[in-house]
Amino acid sequence: xxxxxxxxxxxxxxxxxxxxxxxxxxxxxxxxxxxxxxxxxxxxxxxxxxxxxxxxxxxxxxxxxxxxxxxxxxxxxxxxxxxxxxxxxxxxxx
Amino acid sequence: xxxxxxxxxxxxxxxxxxxxxxxxxxxxxxxxxxxxxxxxxxxxxxxxxxxxxxxxxxxxxxxxxxxxxxxxxxxxxxxxxxxxxxxxxxxxxxxxxxx
Numbered sequence: 001x002x003x004x005x006x007x008x009x010x011x012x013x014x015x016x017x018x019x020x021x022x023x024x025x026x027x028x029x030x031x032x033x034x035x036x037x038x039x040x041x042x043x044x045x046x047x048x049x050x051x052x053x054x055x056x057x058x059x060x061x062x063x064x065x066x067x068x069x070x071x072x073x074x075x076x077x078x079x080x081x082x083x084x085x086x087x088x089x090x091x092x093x094x
Numbered sequence: 095x096x097x098x099x100x101x102x103x104x105x106x107x108x109x110x111x112x113x114x115x116x117x118x119x120x121x122x123x124x125x126x127x128x129x130x131x132x133x134x135x136x137x138x139x140x141x142x143x144x145x146x147x148x149x150x151x152x153x154x155x156x157x158x159x160x161x162x163x164x165x166x167x168x169x170x171x172x173x174x175x176x177x178x179x180x181x182x183x184x185x186x187x188x189x190x191x192x193x
Contacts (some may be wrong), residue, residue, distance in 0.1 A: 001130075001134040001139050001140075001141045001142070002142045002143070002144065003142070003143045005133065006130055006141075006143070006166070008133075009130050010123065010126055010127065010130065013126065014123075014131075021113060022188050024112060024113050025109050025113055025115075025120075025123050025124075026111055026127055028105075028108050028109050028112045028113065029105050029108075029109065029127050030143055030145075030146040031184075032100070032104070032105050032108045033100075033146070034184050034187050034188075035187075036098075036100045036104075036140050037184065037187070037188050038187040038188055038190070039098075040097055041097055041098040041099065041100055042097060042098070042099045042100065042109045043099070043100045043101075043104075043105075044099050044100070045103055045105075045128060046126065047101060047102070047128075047132075048102075048128045048131075048132060049176075049178075053162075053188055057179070075189045076188050076189050077144075077180075077185065077188065077189065078147075078180040078185065079157075079178075080147075080149075080176075080178035080180075081123075082175070082176045083137070086132050086135065086136075086176065087175075089129070089132060089135075089136040090135060090136060090151065090174045090175070090176060091173050092172055
């Protein structure tokens with residue numbers, strides 16, 4: 001499923017809303033999650049999962065082609081942990 | 095910077111502010127978004143949200159695990175796990191920050 005299919009499904013279920021409105025709603029949900037993470041916050045959606053930010057220390061990496069050592073700066077990366085209910089559903093348990 | 099935790103309520107509040115539906119309807123639409131993503135994943139589909147990220151499923155085969163406390167061997171049955179791969183946009187926004 002891609003973004004436009006998700007929008008279509010929700011639009012079909014909500015005939016009183018315009019396509020534009022549904023797009024705005026779906027975009028707002030995903031944009032807000034990114035915005036929260038960009039500010040270093042967590043987003044916890046019970047039953048679905050939690051988005052958080054993990055810190056990665058600086059390290060000396062290696063160019064796999066040349067074998068040359070390169071300094072990799074410390075950085076922050078987004079992380080998603082699947083919620084319990086969703087994990088169970090994936091395995092046919094809920 | 096103190097870390098905050100956002101929930102469905104915060105997302106619903108944003109929809110309420112941005113779109114101008116009632117608070118109730120905003121909350122149920124946020125739920126609907128999560129529900130459709132979950133349903134697609136439960137049906138074994140990959141969910142690709144452009145400029146957000148991709149949720150994909152990986153099949154893990156059965157293996158023998160160990161209870162770390164007692165050392166007992168326990169069988170771990172084959173299962174499906176979900177991995178999330180953030181988009182470049184998300185990675186850039188997160189690593190750049192707005193501190």
